[in-house]
Amino acid sequence: MKFSAADMQFMRTAMELAERGQFTVAPNPLVGCVIVSADGRIIGQGWHTAFGQAHAEVEAHQSVSPADQPLLAESTWYVTLEPCNHVGQTPACAALIERISPKRVVIGVRDSNPAVAGGGIRRLRAAGIQVDVGCLEAELAWQNRRFLWNAETKRPWVVLKWAESRDGYMDGRPLQERQPGAGGFPITAETARPLTHTWRALEQGIVVGANTALVDTPQLNVRSIEAPSPRIVLLDPDGLINMKHALIQRNDNLIYVVGPTKGPATKHSCQWEVKEGLDALLERLYAEFNLSSLLVEGGATVLNDFLKQDAWNEIKCWRSPAATGGGLPAPSIPDHSLPLPHGLASSGQVGVDAWTNRLHSRHASD
Ligand SMILES: [Zn+2]
Known part of the structure; x- marks a missing residue:
């Protein structure tokens, strides 16, 4: 036609x-x-x-x-x-x-x-x-x-997101300083925040690992644009998080992913073990919580697991102009990833920080 x-x-x-x-x-x-x-x-x-x-x-x-x-x-x-x-x-x-x-x-x-x-x-x-x-x-x-x-796979669309220094680190602190309660390590400037929050608002859930929750105590909500905050999906299959943790206390829309024996059961909990693989988790989050998409914000281990298990669709990455000279290495964008289709921008600059948006090669438009 x-x-x-x-x-x-x-x-x-x-x-x-x-x-x-x-x-x-x-x-x-x-x-x-x-x-x-x-x-x-x-x-x-x-x-x-x-x-x-x-x-x-x-x-x-x-x-x-x-x-x-x-x-x-x-x-x-x-x-x-x-x-x-x-x-x-x-x-x-x-x-x-x-x-x-x-x-x-x-x-x-x-x-x-x-x-x-x-x-x-x-x-x-x-x-x-x-x-x-x-x-x-x-x-x-x-x-x-x-x-x-969603209709094709019965899984959420997965976007991996991180921010890295010019020399490729997500956190410039040495390991002994990345302890529970240490707080977040800012990579991008304040000017990057509205776009970061737009990325959050576009997806239905934000995924974060237990370790990042403990060290950074991130807020993971949408504050700098007018849009609803997604649900937070806290991965804690080993039961590391105390129920008094701010992320759990502050968010009645949290989905708490716990192991079958270790974690406490809550009405918003999803049971999953690491050895089941991420596909099993994604199927469960879609079937039980109807989440159409996820923004995976970290930490590095969680992001690398999604990359290794090929359980992702898009990557959104900030790069700052400053080097940290060491710290926690950021994941790498796979070589086989694609730019966005239909003439959409796959990279850009906000203030001093540069962003990249890549697509999984399975979505090649033939
Ligand atoms: Zn209709």
Whole structure:
């Protein structure tokens, strides 16, 4: 299917609308919808604003003014993701579109979620509506990479994140100074914080190992931008953490990952042993807590485990201009990793610090 320049422009508008839900829709997908009249005017637009709220198609339909209602019969709907065909928290969007019966529906990417998977498209076609699929498909698959990965693997999308000095250290202190309660070792400048907090807000959970929790006592929340804080996933399979630890006391949304015998059971706990491997942990975090994505913030051992077990999708890394001359070595970005697709920036600079964003080679766009 060849799409016209106008098709792609309207779909791009729908994609930009979808992006507005980036901090609030997970584990749902990002969806945008634009309704265009026969003479090429946008008469309705909407996006999925937050988990549990109305879907994009419903929002777009509701935005059509009474004066424009008669134009719906000849309209074209641009939807970034295949309309849902199952009644979930809201009625099925395919049923809404079927009832309106517009002339044409243009869909960006198919929904690989088994509950939808082609059903929305079939339903609309069966109703005699022209349905064209695949407009800006690759870009929209990227926009919903977490959601599509969840459907495919039943695991969260995993982003590894760390900050390193110019000479490759995560912490410039010698081992004897990296003891419980020592506090964090700042690598990046204050100016890096808003982007770091944006990286947090984009994922549903922040993973941190017990040792880092003990030494750094990090806050791991979102403070310098307007966005909700993700859940904190504290890995403590060996039961090193005292329940009075600030990270546990301060966060009622914490997921505490404990070994089957060593850790205390809490209502937010997940049982896991290191020897089961990270895939088992990821499957559990997805199945039990519905986490669509994770930002793994450390420490070095945890990050290296994710790299060694190939249990990651993206890497986000800060590099400061200063050298520490020693300390805790940072992980290495694998040579086979890729830059981001679709012309997105894979590196940049904020203040004095440089950032890099790489993608796992399994996501090569052919
Ligand atoms: Zn829907």
